[in-house]
Amino acid sequence: MKITFLGHAAVLLEGDHFKALIDPYLNGNPVYKENKNDISDITHIFITHGHIDHVGDTLEIAKNCDSLIICNAELAGIFYKKNPGLKLHPMHIGGRFHFDFGRVKMTPALHGSSYHDGDQVLNAGNPGGFLIEVEGKVIYHAGDTGLTLDMKLLESENVDLAFIPIGGNYTMDPKDALKAVDFIKPKIVVPIHYNTFSLIKADPVAFKEQVENAETIIMKPRDSIEL
Numbered sequence: 001m002k003i004t005f006l007g008h009a010a011v012l013l014e015g016d017h018f019k020a021l022i023d024p025y026l027n028g029n030p031v032y033k034e035n036k037n038d039i040s041d042i043t044h045i046f047i048t049h050g051h052i053d054h055v056g057d058t059l060e061i062a063k064n065c066d067s068l069i070i071c072n073a074e075l076a077g078i079f080y081k082k083n084p085g086l087k088l089h090p091m092h093i094g095g096r097f098h099f100d101f102g103r104v105k106m107t108p109a110l111h112g113s114s115y116h117d118g119d120q121v122l123n124a125g126n127p128g129g130f131l132i133e134v135e136g137k138v139i140y141h142a143g144d145t146g147l148t149l150d151m152k153l154l155e156s157e158n159v160d161l162a163f164i165p166i167g168g169n170y171t172m173d174p175k176d177a178l179k180a181v182d183f184i185k186p187k188i189v190v191p192i193h194y195n196t197f198s199l200i201k202a203d204p205v206a207f208k209e210q211v212e213n214a215e216t217i218i219m220k221p222r223d224s225i226e227l
C-alpha cells in the first residue's frame with residue numbers, strides 16, 4: 001500500500017484495485033503540488049466533514065472517475081441533491097461496513113461540518129474521521145477534531161498509521177495531539193492540518209521530538225510512504 005500526502009488533510013491511498021482519496025482539497029490548497037496522475041482512476045473518496053478544505057474537489061473528481069463517495073448521511077444527501085448521478089455511500093459515526101476493498105468505520109470528531117453551497121450554508125451533519133482497513137493495514141484519519149477521550153477506544157483497533165491534526169485553532173494543537181497519540185497508540189503518526197493557513201501554524205519537528213512510543217513521519221506534500 002502506497003500512501004501519498006497531498007497537503008493539508010488530503011491523502012492518497014493506492015493498493016491493488018483500490019485508489020482512494022481522503023479529503024481531496026486540491027484546487028485552492030496553498031500547499032498542493034499538482035500531479036495529474038494522482039487524480040485519475042480514483043475508486044473511492046472519503047470525506048470527513050463538509051468544510052471546503054476537506055470536500056475540496058470531490059464532486060469534480062467523482063464525476064470524472066465515477067468514484068464512490070463515502071461520507072456521513074447528511075453530506076451524502078447534499079451531494080445527491082446536487083447531482084443524483086453520483087455514487088454515494090452514506091455512513092455514520094460508530095458504523096462499520098465491509099466494502100469490497102476492506103472494512104471502514106466512521107469515528108467521532110469534535111468539530112463542525114457546515115457546507116457552503118453558493119450563498120447558502122447547509123448543515124452537513126456531524127464531522128467524523130475514518131478507520132480504513134485495507135490490505136491488512138489499519139489507517140486512521142482523524143479529520144478535524146479536538147482531543148477527545150473517545151480516542152482511547154481506538155487503541156484496540158491496532159492502528160498502523162494515524163493522520164492527526166496538529167495545527168491548533170480549529171483542531172488539536174501539538175500538545176493535545178501528543179495526548180491523542182498516547183490514547184490511540186498507532187505504530188506510525190503523521191501530523192496534518194498545519195501551516196496551510198496563518199491560523200494553523202505549528203512546528204511538526206518539535207511535535208516529533210516529543211512523541212513517544214510511535215514513529216513520527218513528517219510528510220511534505222507529495223511525499224509517499226509504503227505501508
Ligand code: NI
Pocket residue numbers: 049051054111112144170
Ligand atoms: Ni473543518
Ligand code: MN
Pocket residue numbers: 051053054144170193
Ligand atoms: Mn479543516
